[in-house]
Amino acid sequence: MPPRVTARPPRNQPRQSRSRATFELILDAAVRIFEREGADAATTSRVAEVAGVSVGTLYQYFANRDAILDALQDREFERATQMMQRVLSVAGPASEREVARSVVVELLRLYRAAPALHRILALEGLRVTPPERVLAFDLRVVGIIKNFLLLEPARIRPKQLDTAAFVIYQSVRATMLAYLLESPAGVDDAVLVSELTELIVSYLVER
Amino acid sequence: MPPRVTARPPRNQPRQSRSRATFELILDAAVRIFEREGADAATTSRVAEVAGVSVGTLYQYFANRDAILDALQDREFERATQMMQRVLSVAGPASEREVARSVVVELLRLYRAAPALHRILALEGLRVTPPERVLAFDLRVVGIIKNFLLLEPARIRPKQLDTAAFVIYQSVRATMLAYLLESPAGVDDAVLVSELTELIVSYLVER
Amino acid sequence: MPPRVTARPPRNQPRQSRSRATFELILDAAVRIFEREGADAATTSRVAEVAGVSVGTLYQYFANRDAILDALQDREFERATQMMQRVLSVAGPASEREVARSVVVELLRLYRAAPALHRILALEGLRVTPPERVLAFDLRVVGIIKNFLLLEPARIRPKQLDTAAFVIYQSVRATMLAYLLESPAGVDDAVLVSELTELIVSYLVER
Amino acid sequence: MPPRVTARPPRNQPRQSRSRATFELILDAAVRIFEREGADAATTSRVAEVAGVSVGTLYQYFANRDAILDALQDREFERATQMMQRVLSVAGPASEREVARSVVVELLRLYRAAPALHRILALEGLRVTPPERVLAFDLRVVGIIKNFLLLEPARIRPKQLDTAAFVIYQSVRATMLAYLLESPAGVDDAVLVSELTELIVSYLVER
DNA sequence: AATGAATGAGAATTCATTCAT
DNA sequence: AATGAATGAATTCTCATTCAT
Numbered sequence: 018m019p020p021r022v023t024a025r026p027p028r029n030q031p032r033q034s035r036s037r038a039t040f041e042l043i044l045d046a047a048v049r050i051f052e053r054e055g056a057d058a059a060t061t062s063r064v065a066e067v068a069g070v071s072v073g074t075l076y077q078y079f080a081n082r083d084a085i086l087d088a089l090q091d092r093e094f095e096r097a098t099q100m101m102q103r104v105l106s107v108a109g110p111a112s113e114r115e116v117a118r119s120v121v122v123e124l125l126r127l128y129r130a131a132p133a134l135h136r137i138l139a140l141e142g143l144r145v146t147p148p149e150r151v152l153a154f155d156l157r158v159v160g161i162i163k164n165f166l167l168l169e170p171a172r173i174r175p176k177q178l179d180t181a182a183f184v185i186y187q188s189v190r191a192t193m194l195a196y197l198l199e200s201p202a203g204v205d206d207a208v209l210v211s212e213l214t215e216l217i218v219s220y221l222v223e224r
Numbered sequence: 225m226p227p228r229v230t231a232r233p234p235r236n237q238p239r240q241s242r243s244r245a246t247f248e249l250i251l252d253a254a255v256r257i258f259e260r261e262g263a264d265a266a267t268t269s270r271v272a273e274v275a276g277v278s279v280g281t282l283y284q285y286f287a288n289r290d291a292i293l294d295a296l297q298d299r300e301f302e303r304a305t306q307m308m309q310r311v312l313s314v315a316g317p318a319s320e321r322e323v324a325r326s327v328v329v330e331l332l333r334l335y336r337a338a339p340a341l342h343r344i345l346a347l348e349g350l351r352v353t354p355p356e357r358v359l360a361f362d363l364r365v366v367g368i369i370k371n372f373l374l375l376e377p378a379r380i381r382p383k384q385l386d387t388a389a390f391v392i393y394q395s396v397r398a399t400m401l402a403y404l405l406e407s408p409a410g411v412d413d414a415v416l417v418s419e420l421t422e423l424i425v426s427y428l429v430e431r
Numbered sequence: 432m433p434p435r436v437t438a439r440p441p442r443n444q445p446r447q448s449r450s451r452a453t454f455e456l457i458l459d460a461a462v463r464i465f466e467r468e469g470a471d472a473a474t475t476s477r478v479a480e481v482a483g484v485s486v487g488t489l490y491q492y493f494a495n496r497d498a499i500l501d502a503l504q505d506r507e508f509e510r511a512t513q514m515m516q517r518v519l520s521v522a523g524p525a526s527e528r529e530v531a532r533s534v535v536v537e538l539l540r541l542y543r544a545a546p547a548l549h550r551i552l553a554l555e556g557l558r559v560t561p562p563e564r565v566l567a568f569d570l571r572v573v574g575i576i577k578n579f580l581l582l583e584p585a586r587i588r589p590k591q592l593d594t595a596a597f598v599i600y601q602s603v604r605a606t607m608l609a610y611l612l613e614s615p616a617g618v619d620d621a622v623l624v625s626e627l628t629e630l631i632v633s634y635l636v637e638r
Numbered sequence: 639m640p641p642r643v644t645a646r647p648p649r650n651q652p653r654q655s656r657s658r659a660t661f662e663l664i665l666d667a668a669v670r671i672f673e674r675e676g677a678d679a680a681t682t683s684r685v686a687e688v689a690g691v692s693v694g695t696l697y698q699y700f701a702n703r704d705a706i707l708d709a710l711q712d713r714e715f716e717r718a719t720q721m722m723q724r725v726l727s728v729a730g731p732a733s734e735r736e737v738a739r740s741v742v743v744e745l746l747r748l749y750r751a752a753p754a755l756h757r758i759l760a761l762e763g764l765r766v767t768p769p770e771r772v773l774a775f776d777l778r779v780v781g782i783i784k785n786f787l788l789l790e791p792a793r794i795r796p797k798q799l800d801t802a803a804f805v806i807y808q809s810v811r812a813t814m815l816a817y818l819l820e821s822p823a824g825v826d827d828a829v830l831v832s833e834l835t836e837l838i839v840s841y842l843v844e845r
Numbered sequence: 846a847a848t849g850a851a852t853g854a855g856a857a858t859t860c861a862t863t864c865a866t
Numbered sequence: 867a868a869t870g871a872a873t874g875a876a877t878t879c880t881c882a883t884t885c886a887t
Contacts, residue, residue, distance in 0.1 A: 060881060062849090071848045072883085082882060140347040143405060144262065155408065174422075180411050184399050184419050191346075191398030192391050199350060201362070204387050212391050215381075219426040243871090268857060278873045279858080289857065474860060476870090485869045486862080496861065554761040557819060558676065569822065588836075594825050598813050598833050605760075605812030606805050613764060615776070618801050626805050629795075633840040657850090682878060692852045697879065 040078050043068045044092060047085050051133040086145045090138050094154045096127060101158065105165045116165065117217040121210050125193060132197035139194060158186055174223045185220060189213055229291045247285050250275045251299060254292050258340045266292075290352040297345050297353045301361045303334060308368045324424040328417050332400055339404035346397060365393055369428075381430045392427060396420055454492050457482045458506060461499050465547040500559045504552050508568045510541060515572065519579045530579065531631040535624050539607055546611035553608060572600055588637045599634060603627055643705045661699050664689045665713060668706050672754045680706075704766040711759050711767045715775045717748060722782045738838040742831050746814055753818035760811060779807055783842075795844045806841060810834055 046068035050059045061082055065075040079085050104119045111119075128135050143151065159182035174181075195201070196209050253275035257266045268289050272282040286292050311326045335342050350358060366389040381388075402408070403416050460482035464473045475496055479489040493499050518533045525533075542549050557565065573596035588595075609615070610623050667689035671680045682703050686696040700706050725740045749756050764772060780803040795802075816822070817830050 061883080062881075065849095073848050073885085074846075076883070077846070136347055140343070148406070151406065152408075177410065177415065177419075179409075180415055180419055183402070183408050183411065184423060187399040187402045188395030188423065192394040195390070195394045199358075201390050202386075203384065204390065208384065208387055212384075212387055216391060216395065216423070216427050220423050246871095267855085269855095280860085280873050281871075283858070284871070475862080476860075479870095487864085487869050488867075490862070491867070550761055554757070562820070565820065566822075591824065591829065591833075593823075594829055594833055597816070597822050597825065598837060601813040601816045602809030602837065606808040609804070609808045613772075615804050616800075617798065618804065622798065622801055626798075626801055630805060630809065630837070630841050634837050660850090681876085683876095693879080694852050694881085695850075698850070703878070 036078075039068075039070065039074070040088075043070065043075055043078060043085065044089055047089065048131050048134050051137060052131055056133065056137055083145045086137070086141055089134060090142050090146045091150070093127075093135070093138060094150075097124070098154070098157050098161070100124070100127060101161045105161060113222050114214060114218050117221075118210060118214040121189065121213045121217070124189065125206065125210065128193050128197055132194065135190075135194055136198055139190070155183065155186070158182060174221060181221060185217055188216060192216075229286050229295050243285075246275075246277060246281065247295075250277065250282055250285060250292065251296055254296065255338050255341050258344060259338055263340070263344055293344070293348065293352045296341060297349050298357070300334075300342065300345060301357075304331070305361070305364050305368070307331070307334060308365065312368060312371065320429055321421060321425050324428075325417060325421040328396065328400075328420045328424070331396065332413065332417065335397075335400050335404055339401055342397075343401045343405060346401065362390070362393075365389060369393075381428060388428060392424055395423060399423075450492075453482075453484065453488070454502075457484065457489055457492060457499065458503055461503065462545050462548050465551060466545055470547065470551055497559045500551070500555055503548060504556050504560045505564070507541075507549070507552060508564075511538070512568070512571050512575070514538070514541060515575045519575055527636050528628060528632050531635075532624065532628040535603065535627045535631070538603065539620065539624065542607050542611055546608065549604075549608055550612055553604070569597065569600070572596060588635060595635060599631055602630060606630075643700050643709050657699075660689075660691060660695065661709075664691065664696055664699060664706065665710055668710065669752050669755050672758060673752055677754070677758055707758070707762065707766045710755060711763050712771070714748075714756065714759060715771075718745070719775070719778050719782070721745070721748060722779065726782055726785065734843055735835060735839050738842075739831060739835040742810065742814075742834045742838070745810065746827065746831065749811075749814050749818055753815055756811075757815050757819060760815065776804070776807075779803060795842060802842060806838055809837060813837075 043064060047059055047064045050063055050067055054063075061075060062072055064085065065072045068075070079088070100123045101120060104123055105116065159179050162182045162185070163178050192213060193209070196204060250271060254266055254271045257270060257274055261270075268282055269279055271292065272279045275282070286295065307330045308327060311330055312323065366386055369389045369392070370385055399420060400416070403411060457478060461473055461478045464477055464481055468477075475489060476486050478499065479486045482489070493502070514537045515534060518537055519530065573593050576596045576599070577592050606627060607623070610618060664685060668680055668685050671684060671688055675684075682696055683693055685706065686693045689696070700709065721744045722741060725744055726737065780800055783803045783806075784799055813834060814830070817825060
């Protein structure tokens with residue numbers, strides 16, 4: 018059995034494969050409910066039911082309800098970081114605009130897989146995830162952006178890269194989420210991607 | 225007695241002064257709780273208690289719990305719109321950058337008064353407020369931004385002003401709220417204001 | 432102002448015409464709500480509203496909610512008694528069957544005017560009306576039936592007329608109520624009236 | 639766990655013995671409260687309390703308050719049907735009067751166990767129980783009466799047996815309940831039984 | 846380890862009744 | 867007398883969590 022996940026760490030993820038599988042099963046069940054039945058439907062019993070385990074078992078893996086959200090936050094952090102690393106490392110000789118566009122496209126893919134989840138994480142994440150972990154994630158994002166931009170430092174506008182990364186991350190995330198959740202008239206994927214790309218490039222890169 | 229506010233219309237705001245006062249008292253209580261105790265603490269009983277009225281009275285003014293959030297949404301819509309109108313009308317011969325900066329500054333003032341509330345509104349607003357009212361607000365914001373930018377149409381970059389307004393509104397709002405709620409290291413009001421101003425100008429105005 | 436009606440007597444009805452009118456207005460409002468909106472809708476506020484007076488005024492006439500039901504019980508008792516007296520006194524040289532039929536017809540008219548009310552009276556009447564008043568009504572009914580039957584005592588079957596009157600009153604009332612509320616298939620007014628007439632005659636009159 | 643009883647179907651009764659016991663425990667508690675404290679006292683909390691379980695458990699067995707009444711209706715339907723079947727099947731070479739008397743006696747026994755409950759069922763039953771189930775019961779009663787009377791069809795008076803069954807069932811039921819709940823002077827069990835027997839026989843059987 | 850019945854605190858909401866105006 | 871805003875006890879129902887099996 019993996020160590021029980023408390024909202025505040027005991028940090029390590031479960032390692033044994035059987036446990037790990039159940040752990041992921043529960044997270045996936047929660048996500049499925051968020052997306053299909055709404056946040057209110059995600060009671061612990063319902064999550065257990067959809068995961069195909071008993072409530073008792075659920076509580077073997079998660080100290081309490083919030084711990085599920087916390088683990089989901091973590092998983093999304095992880096996915097986003099890996100995605101960025103992958104995209105940026107592959108970049109090669111591409112222009113900033115092309116790289117930025119790729120990140121936007123991949124992030125949209127990530128969010129579209131579970132927009133309701135991401136709304137809930139935005140809404141509840143801060144309450145549920147210890148600030149130091151949010152910070153840790155932020156730092157990784159900043160680091161990755163830095164890494165990318167510093168390749169040609171001459172062309173980067175902002176003095177405070179940390180702040181800029183913060184601004185651009187919040188902007189892209191919120192716009193994407195609002196787009197997925199509100200379906201504003203006259204915006205489609207193509208428009209969104211190009212506008213967000215423009216937002217990033219025009220803000221980050223020296224004109 | 226003002227007409228009870230339902231989540232879906234009965235639209236008109238209360239008019240008599242005593243009633244109006246109680247109405248606002250309840251809204252203010254809700255905001256205070258959001259800020260100090262978190263969204264979950266804002267039970268109808270607690271709101272009534274903090275407002276210094278009985279639950280019964282609260283329900284005389286609001287059809288249900290969500291109607292409170294709905295009324296808050298409305299109030300903030302109103303405040304934001306008035307602020308923008310004020311700032312932009314006063315603008316006179318200022319540069320785009322100066323006007324943008326003023327809007328950012330004023331919006332920061334508005335949000336700082338109740339950041340938790342604004343995060344809830346940003347993420348829950350759609351659930352409680354009828355989409356047509358959210359849309360009406362969006363259109364007003366877009367209209368105001370348009371009005372401003374069209375003064376010198378040659379210099380505006382985006383083709384689709386509606387989309388641009390959507391993107392920039394979401395971006396500024398989310399960044400500001402994240403700043404207020406997460407207090408990221410190395411960012412202060414001055415930095416935030418200038419970065420957001422830069423974000424707006426570099427995105428909206430032809431380079 | 433008429434003396435306030437308590438669930439337990441202060442017995443006398445209001446006498447002044449204005450008061451009396453308001454009193455009846457409130458009773459009628461209650462009945463209208465029972466019939467059109469169901470028993471649950473008959474809150475004191477709604478009754479006052481439909482009656483066109485304020486709750487405060489309602490409480491000037493009725494000590495509490497139950498007092499309204501009590502007064503309605505009384506009014507129906509009165510109407511039923513008067514109806515029976517009228518029908519039986521007019522009887523003249525009619526056969527028992529004809530008289531019984533008339534009573535059934537008139538009672539059906541009375542119940543049909545407010546079936547929901549009569550259901551509620553059957554359900555709540557005993558709780559709300561002091562037993563001595565229920566008894567008093569019963570005695571009047573028995574008296575009337577006696578009066579009628581004693582004209583030709585030879586033909587009456589039962590030894591205990593009180594018991595018989597009780598049995599027949601309960602039977603007719605319940606059947607009529609069930610008919611009006613359940614609309615059982617295959618029964619219409621004509622069938623009901625003739626079957627109830629048959630029930631009365633075959634039970635009461637010596638074969 | 640037995641399937642939760644909804645006012646509208648999930649029809650099947652609980653089967654496992656422990657569950658079944660709890661289920662019955664709750665029903666019995668409700669009955670006890672109806673009889674001793676009145677219908678209004680039968681709040682879900684009070685029922686749970688008297689049953690010696692928590693409210694939560696009560697709601698594990700009953701979808702809502704009305705479902706309790708619905709289940710009681712069902713149980714009484716069952717008991718009444720079984721009783722009639724038993725009595726009528728045993729009948730043998732008895733006269734109609736003797737059979738009718740037996741039914742009355744047994745019904746009185748049934749009702750005396752819980753007269754308040756039976757009044758509530760008589761008057762509220764339709765509200766909580768789906769009409770098709772009420773109908774199903776009615777049909778069984780009619781069938782049983784038919785069965786009995788058709789032994790010697792020549793002697794049955796009514797043309798419409800369904801209507802007659804409806805009339806006689808309502809009459810006997812109401813009279814019996816009024817007797818149990820109002821204890822009218824001068825009536826005792828013996829008198830009641832013989833009068834109701836007379837009512838049945840004189841109404842149903844050709845004179 | 847897994848199960849799921851039982852728990853009970855706590856939430857939203859209603860409505861009879863009062864009383865200051 | 868009449869008004870109707872305010873009160874708050876009481877009700878239904880939910881759901882995170884526990885623990886005996």
